[in-house]
Amino acid sequence: MTTCPKCGEEIKNEQTNHCPNCGTTINDNGENNSNQASNEATIRLKKIVPWAIGGFIIILLIIVFVLLKNFNSPDAQAKILINAIDNDDSQKVATMLTTRDNKVDETEAQTYIKYIKKEVGMTKFIFDIRETVEKLNKSETRVAAYLQTRAGENVLRVSKNGRRYLIFNNMSFTPPTKEVTVKPKEDTKYEFKDDGRNKKVVAEADKETTIGKFIPGNYAIDAKKITDNGVFTGYLKFDFKYANSNTVDVNEDFNEAKVHVKIKNGEQLSRSSLKVKINDRTWDYGNAKVYGPYPKNKDITVSATGKVKGKTFETETKSIKADKLTDNTDVTVSFDDDDISDYIEKKEKEDNSLKNKLGSFFSSYSLSLNQAIAQSDFSLVHSFLKKGSSSYDKVRKSIASNTSARLVSPIILSVDQTGDTIKAKVQGFGLNGLPVVKNYVLEESKDDLGYKLVKVD
Incomplete structure (x- = not known):
């Protein structure tokens, strides 16, 4: 039996020289057998090639899948972040944590890495992130979860965010802000x-x-x-x-210094008038008050002021060098106690003299005022008042309307003179016998009375 070398048809009649299927001429037995073997090998090869190609494609797909899985599966994504944090790769961590709403730079990422290692610990962090990723990957409903520190503070949000290559869940790692x-x-x-x-x-x-x-x-x-x-x-x-x-x-x-100022010899001064001046700024004084802060790299100057009986006194000015400034720097400044005492003594003598003069003035004024009220005659008292002042108009109107209050037995409680202006606190008595205290402002005048009333509070 012979096989057609062209179509492979089996020819049972060995006497014929033509293939009954395709008409191909059949040579003698030797040549025919050789062609037959060659044709059979060719046919087998044709049958094997498709299977070989198919197998190669399958192997290639497996390799591609393995490669994709190694870099894109949820577990692989978590592993990349773990390795970046474990190896202090701040650039990689910054890239992975950056979102459209919040950019993380390398410095911030390095701080985050240190915080994770200290407050979470790498062992706990690795376990938690792998467990969280695995649960999210398997869940059909949960889309996000938080990793926490040992103290229970959220440090990383892990969430599902679409797909990678239509196969793997895409995981997002976002730190809270x-x-x-x-x-x-x-x-x-x-x-x-x-x-x-x-x-x-x-x-x-x-x-x-x-x-x-x-x-x-x-x-x-x-x-x-x-x-x-x-x-x-x-x-x-x-x-x-x-x-x-x-x-x-x-x-x-x-790098700053705070300053505590102590004042000496200021007991005779008005407490509310005490001020502290540091450099070019002035502050109210307080015994326990701390001033500043001030830069430690520059000198500072400190002084104080205070008032008594209308005069301002000032301490010496102290300069503290920059290299002497500490976190809390104590500075003591002093007033000239003798200078203050001398002024007070002199001023008290003047005040006593002024009190006596004002005592005479107000005694005369009270008599004239009370007569003017009794007779409804403003002319009896107008010479004690400065014309055009608020006091002048007020007394004139009150006498005209019979609403003016009498001044009985005036006593000068205190006086304070600045230039030609005098402030006096005067106590009188009402018709009911109760004391009434009023504040008067006067000006010196050149007439026989010596003073004019300007204002009454």
Whole structure:
């Protein structure tokens, strides 16, 4: 039996020289057998090639799937973040944590890495993130969950965010953010770098002001602050471990000195008049009060002033060198006690003399006023009043309307003279016998009375 070399048809009649199927001429047996073997091999090869190609494609798909799985499966995504944090790869961490709403730079990422290692711990972090990713990947309903510190504070939000290559759940890793706030005691401008760019924040005294949003971490940001007292260098420090529900408070750490001022020999001065002057700014004095802060890199000057009986006294001015300034610097300034005593003695003599003069003036005034009221005659008292003053008009109208109050037995309680103006506190008595105290303002005059009433309170 012979096989057609062209179509493979079996030819049972060995006497024929043509294939009954395709008509191909059949050669003699030797040549025919050789062609037959060759044709059979060709046919087998044709049958094997499709299977080989199919097998290769399947193997290639398996390799591609394995490669995709190694870099894109939820577990692989978690592993990339784990390795980046474990190896302090701040650039990779910054890339993975950055979102459209919040860009994370390398400095912030490095702070976050340290915070995770300290407040969570790598062992716990690895276990928690793998467990969370696995549960989210298997769940049909849950789309997000939080990783927490040992103290229960949220540090990372893991969420499903679409698909990768239509096969794997795409996992997003987003750290929560909180507003960081400052509350300075005086108007302050802060300058620092945020996201690699210079940033300025102006904060009002005793008012909470945000300096920006940050991801979890323990921060110490190089900063400069500017107040009316000078320019300070240092750090804005804040730790998410001690955060509030929505904010984190800043603890300022600047190169600054606070000043406590002690005043000597000021006992004879009016307590309310005491002032402290540091550099070019003046403050009310308080025995326990602390002033500042002031930059430690500049000298400061300190002095004090106080008043008694209309005169202002000043202490010596002390200069404190920058290298002597400490966190809490004590400064003592002194008044000249003898100078103050001499002035008070002199002033009291003058006041006693003035009191006597005013005593005579008010005795005459009270008699004239009471007569003017009794007779409804303003002319009896007008010479004691400065024409055109509020006192002149007030007494004239009250006498005309019979509403003026009498002044009985006036007593001068105190006097204070500045130039030609005199302030006197005078006690009289009403018709009911009860004391009535009024404050008078007078001016010196050149007539026989010596004074004119200007104002009565």
